[in-house]
Amino acid sequence: MLGFFAIGYFHTNHLKAQYRSSIKNETVLFNNIDAVLPFGKLDQYNIAVCTPDSNLFNPFQDQLFRYATVNYVGFKNFDEQVKYSNVVIVALKSEDLTTSFVEQLKQAERNNKRIVLAVFGKGDVLALLDDLKSPILWNTHLSDETQKNAAMTIFGGLSAVNKLQKTYSSTFTKGMGEATSQTRIQYSLVKNDAVNLDKLGKKIDAIAEEAIAQKATPGAVVMVVKNGQVIFEKGYGYHTYSKEVPTTIHNIFDLASVSKIAGTTPVIMRLTEQGVIDLNKPIGDYLWQAKSTNKKDILLKSVMLHEAGFTPFIPFYRNLKPGDVQRNYSTTHNVKVADSCYLLNNYYRDVMWPEMLNSEVKPVGNYVYSDISMYVMKEVAEHQTAIPMQAYVQDNFYGPLGMKTAGYNPRERFSKSQIIPTEQDTSFRKVLLQGYVHDQGAAMAGGVAGHAGLFATANDLAIYGQLLLNKGEYGGERYFKAETVDQFTSKQSESSRRGLGFDRWDPNVKNEYPSKLSNPTVYGHTGYTGTCIWIDPANQLVYIFLSNRVHPQVSTKLLNLNIRSRIQDAIYEVINEGKK
Template identity: 60%
Template sequence: MNQLSIKSLTLFVFAMLCAGAVNAQYKQTVLNKTQLLFNKEHAVPLGRLDQTKIAVVTPDLQKYAPFIQQLERYADVASFDFSKYDEQTKYFNTIIVGGTEADLSKEMLYMLRQSLVNRKNIILCRFQDLNGSIPQWAPLLGGRVTELGYPSFSEVAQRNMAMSVFGGLAITEGNSRNRTEQTRLQYTLGEGSGLNIAKMTQKIDRIADEAIREKAAPGMVVMAVKNGQVIFEKAYGTHTYDKKSPTVIDDIFDLASVSKIAGTTPVIMHLQEKEIINLDSTMGHYLWQAKAGNKANISLRTVLLHEAGFTPFIPFYRHLKPGDLQTTSSATHQTKVADNAYLRNNYYRDVMWPEMLNSAVKPIGDYVYSDISMYVMKEVAEHETAIPMDEYVQQILYRPIGMKTAGYNPRERFERYRIIPTENDTSFRKVLLEGYVHDQGAAMAGGVAGHAGLFSTANDLAIYGQLLLNRGEYGGTRYFKPATVDLFTSKQSKTSRRGLGFDRADSDPKKEYPSKLANSAVFGHTGYTGTCIWVDPKHQLTYIFLSNRVHPQVSNKLSDLSIRGRMLDAIYETINEAK
């Protein structure tokens, strides 16, 4: 059999294995009384969100706060009342209107008619009287807007209605032609799941309290999703040990090396799937500067597996010369690495990247975890797309899927108070790091690096985890082929537990990695700042832990106490007890 035939057979066998892989198993255990009365152009559930600018309009912002807040879990929305409706909704192409039939006046409905003239997509969510008489204003909009109804008005009704709009809940009531399926995360905290959520919460609370008491981290956010349903979501502690700012679930954390699988790897998956790159081609093929060096013949696949023999870590910040870093911005120093800390221009291009390319290479094939691997993959991606990686991943994934906070250099997009501080850096930047990447090399590269630099909330990571469990689909749109997800997340190395970019559960039970009860199907990654995401296809589970264990200085107590692993085991124990 020739080499081509062997390769074809291998691909065929892999495709067959993929075909038998576990698909997402959404299980709706919540009674959703929402009815879809008219679905204009199949607007509900909403699909890709990158071209959708959403305004939510209600008669009373306070009264409809649960409705608005639930919608905000899925997308960036602006909320208004009807007082200045025309001017405030001018720049939005989708208008979600919520109200009881008593609150929605004829005048409000006439405003909506004007929006139809202006080619807005209107989704009318009305509460009460679904089975009673037809409202007198119904003919004003009937058949011209997407309309949903709920037979009562309460906080539960508002949340269920909002989830129905985005596909967080399937619509199973009413006309069979207007029923929908779940396509996004469901925020019902384990309702009807059959799991003892209260007992699990007590276990996780105790572990979190221990972590804070032992100063493993000042605060943390923990989240778990099973079968597409958020079964646990809670914030603990405070931003820092001064206890002034309580941690909340939508705080933004420095993900550290979770950036590898949630930032760089999906870009590489996309490029490989589109045949823009070939994982068996070499660094020298894609990178001119690598052609004449010791890395020219190293394949991208080997790089992703951390088997390229690269140096694990180069402490670039220790090599700075007088004048390279200064406290004020100037024409020559515009790379901001922290508050009041500016690096000289093009330091990454002129110093760091050449040093990485010229660094020593050990024998290829042995597993040596190296940050240089993902610096390389970022360079390959940017040379092939001609787009900065931070913008490219927003285009192909984050914006379409509804990952609202995920991205690099968060201080350019969010207020400081939303971002969890990390280390009080006394050796390099001489300041508390607030919204600037903890990793020194990533900071010196302008905050965007292949191995670090990504910031996110737990909710955004949960969306990404569900995409992976769905084998590439989310919100009714496919972003990756199932075979692509299976390839990158499955064990691909003969010498380590690794997938392509992804880390995986260790087969040695003595290592208890990522936890005692984790199974061999689990994949994900940890981050140096005290973060992790683990995805378990067998149990249709995503587990997320975000903390700032490096505050105020680096400490190993989070690992020594096995905080992340013990919390994951508490979740597994709850699942096993329910069987």
């Protein structure tokens, strides 16, 4: 009850995104013709980063990497090294800026490359850049802080401000740096007057370490974003209980049912606002195979609310026949469901999907959480777009947003070592699952399903959470109308707490869900593997917890110890203390 009354009731659609930076940015931006900076959609860029000394400029390079995939090159053979890049970001000390190198930059401009030059040191060298048509960022000195801030300015993690400067050349006769806005998450764990970061860290550390000591999970990552600033991110424990590989913030996790809101739901949001689908129309209007079933008249809105009367789940793997699964790839078995485990071709199409369509339906209107719901919505989306869902989310969301690891079947794109292992499967695949979806049905569907299959880092989820806090805008680009975000994330059911696809704060305060100090604006989702994301417009907060609590076998200790909710409450406790 304290959490409810302390914060009060807010309508989600009244709460607009609020970027608030506690960083004083000394970076001066010149020559930002056509507002090139901050960069917009990131999928159109192939970025090379050029520095004379990789070690010296490591903070700059690392900060850039938080936003985009970049290729590091040196000054030697500059022209050849950047040949296949359409964006070239150069960072150097003022004494390294020579007339010869400036000519190479001009040539790169003539080769239609977008150049961004970050100079650290004496400003008089800027006179060499009179004829350069590209954005120039300047700091009076080189430090870890100025490097990180310059990098964040390039991508909109930090705004540049108007600053009166000494005139060094005809290019800068106005002597005024150009202003930009923050458009992306800010990565800099600096002192924050509103939040006691030391206290926050100690509270989260204690709970996370308890989880590991009690073997609720071998490892975890916690990330907290407030007002567009990362105020906490940390990896705990190890990939497994053998303690060989530490868990880091860059590890990729199986998100389980978080896939429902970070994979399928944004697709449905986009198609709804485009008028491609209508949630008030029945399944039978979109799926031919459903027209002859008991599902033909069920509205899509009921499906999204888990009120369609579907069975919670079907254990498809228990119905496998001898010969359906084999250890080696063949022309008849090319659906890889784990290492050394292949399923009969078209098993989803020929067996699983028909079984779902013909499964029992109970009266519509009662809330029954069901994985079948999102299988159905994926089918609706793919039939309407003629695009596989994994391709649709990459092209329309993850790529442009800079969600670098988010996607399905990560072993096709990333090394095994980057991905956190889940269960030692003893009943179906009989192998350690690492980079193959834990959920059996999703695996049998080829790793791509509406309810599960998505993998990502905490950072990717943070971007998605901030996009929603921003009412559909991120990186200076609009992905959803604000009213679409409000519609899907607000309470839409008369019989449950649910939004459309999204889970929400439970008004029965006895349930303390998702945590006892959360409030009516909170929405998000949890995942079976030990994951969650909760977005809080009232506090401009994104909270992410990722773990592999199902390793080596499924355990309920994470739930019994209430780890995810207690960490969320610890965040609220520190934030609320800062308000006093």
